[in-house]
Amino acid sequence: MGRQRPGTPTLEEVAALAGVGRGTVSRVINNAAGVRDSTRRAVQQAIAELGYVPNLAARSLAGHRADAVALVMTEPDWRLFGEPFFTEVVHAVGDALTDTPVQLLLTLVRTDTERQRFVEYARGGRVDGVLLMSVHAEDPLPDMLAKAGLPTVMLGRRSGDESVTYVDADNTGGARGAVTHLLNGGRTTIGAISGPLDMYVAQCRLRGYREALELAGVAARPSLVVEGDDFTEESGRRATADLIARHPELDAVFAASDTMAAGALNALRAAGRRVPQDVAVIGFDDFHPARPTDPPLTTVRQPLEEIGRTMVRLLLEEMEQIEESSVAWRHVILRTELVLRDSA
Amino acid sequence: MGRQRPGTPTLEEVAALAGVGRGTVSRVINNAAGVRDSTRRAVQQAIAELGYVPNLAARSLAGHRADAVALVMTEPDWRLFGEPFFTEVVHAVGDALTDTPVQLLLTLVRTDTERQRFVEYARGGRVDGVLLMSVHAEDPLPDMLAKAGLPTVMLGRRSGDESVTYVDADNTGGARGAVTHLLNGGRTTIGAISGPLDMYVAQCRLRGYREALELAGVAARPSLVVEGDDFTEESGRRATADLIARHPELDAVFAASDTMAAGALNALRAAGRRVPQDVAVIGFDDFHPARPTDPPLTTVRQPLEEIGRTMVRLLLEEMEQIEESSVAWRHVILRTELVLRDSA
């Protein structure tokens, strides 16, 4: 399968040209202290002259680290890859890593074959840690990685009793707040279009909806809840159309994501309902400000930048402390924020 | 930065347990011929017992290969990452690699820092080859990689005189065919909403539009061409709104992408024009059939699956033949197909 470009200069040749030992060159390229300035410059000169680039395989082998982490999307339905939510997460994680010497590797894991291939890649030491997103309830990947002793941080959790380190938003609280806001605004018939209930995040948001109703003493009606196939706009459109058919008297919709909420807007418009005069709409998640929706959507905002930063921080810490600490895992829940806009 | 899980069994321990030499174990894990079946089974047994996983750094160092390729998106505007086109390409490339032992690594290169980091990663031998997509005209990355002797294949080209191996669709021909179709249908005032002209692909599609007009003896009017900021729906909407303002008599729109065409539909609808009765619309590219547009869009379809397959094939060949062949680069242009639907 191909070989590295022949004639690539090695550290040893650099050492020879600079007239120093290999150890010294190693110290220079790793910015280690304890090298005389003049020596350092001589080595840098030789490196430039030869166009030397360290062989990362050798470095990994000797140094027991890869200087790379993987961000894995475990999603059989690869089309979801294009959803703004994932774009945001990739961006946030990328930003959080810019000031480190760590290379970010994105990986799609769609099938069991790919799952297996990736586990071998990770266990093989090609990455120092793994970030996981969009994990479904029954996905075995997090446990496979944890069992292999690989630092692993998930975005979200698979259940209330998660055994892997994760960062999550306060989904239940956020949903509760959103629905309470609708109730306070005088809305009485509030439908919920939920995400796929095999994902814990969808369960939490639905639970928050129910809690808000209960707190307000409003009876929950099962027919006001529709489960979407996924978190996409099309899914939200379909679910809302169902909801309208069942409950023409509907005066508010709580959507499990902003893309679903956008779909809800379309469905309501198609049914001749005005937003927010006739029906209020609140979604979860949030587009990046730079990607405006039309009309502006009221949302429960997840702090995606902070989620990304936190995931990276936890991962780097686990990478540092491996086998030093006895902490099995850590769970972080971040606060959400209700952002009011034209739709509610 | 963390170290590989300690106590990981090595090939040597497997050999000891199985009572064979290291070479034999190596042959077994690499499925090499020339190992007696009973021996092979004994080794596999030992591997299972120890939970052995090969150290990929060591393999890379000794074997001079990484068994991984990178698919790089060089796009400063990371939001475009979510566009269906890229999703499709990732999918196509992923599929083309499933039957190989090669791990696909996605990488975002947004800034010069990230460009530099990636080049070191690639030159460091962590990947055997690089696939590039969405390369802008002035991007130095392809040359940096080529100069480093790394097998590199681009999707599309930076100019008519490209010095790196690429796979491209017949953009000029496809556009010419589309516009000719519009002309044959009796449309006379045909606007073009082009992609950003710092990308060669946008230039080609615009050239095809002009060639079709010229062939038909229709004078080209500069005011009928609007350049979009990118290939997105919003960009298409804006460009079309401009076009309508300038030329209310417009009876057809040729869009540089299907997402732009979707934006064109919105703009036309907002202006009270009916499609295709009043105005015909044709876009370039194509959504995957599973992602329907509404209404169905007539498009110049690029064979994205074939493009992905071809890119992978060329890359694997270059990886195989490095320093064997004297071919500097290869260029492949794939045929496009006009797919007629409700919009034209």
Next chain:
DNA sequence: ATGAAAGCGCTAACAC
């Protein structure tokens, strides 16, 4: 502050 030397775990060439 710096050179020398011992591996890291594997592949591949060679010997039997």
Next chain:
DNA sequence: GTGTTAGCGCTTTCAT
């Protein structure tokens, strides 16, 4: 067929 051995290019002690 299978064992043995010499590196792959680096990091990291350990001397000096």
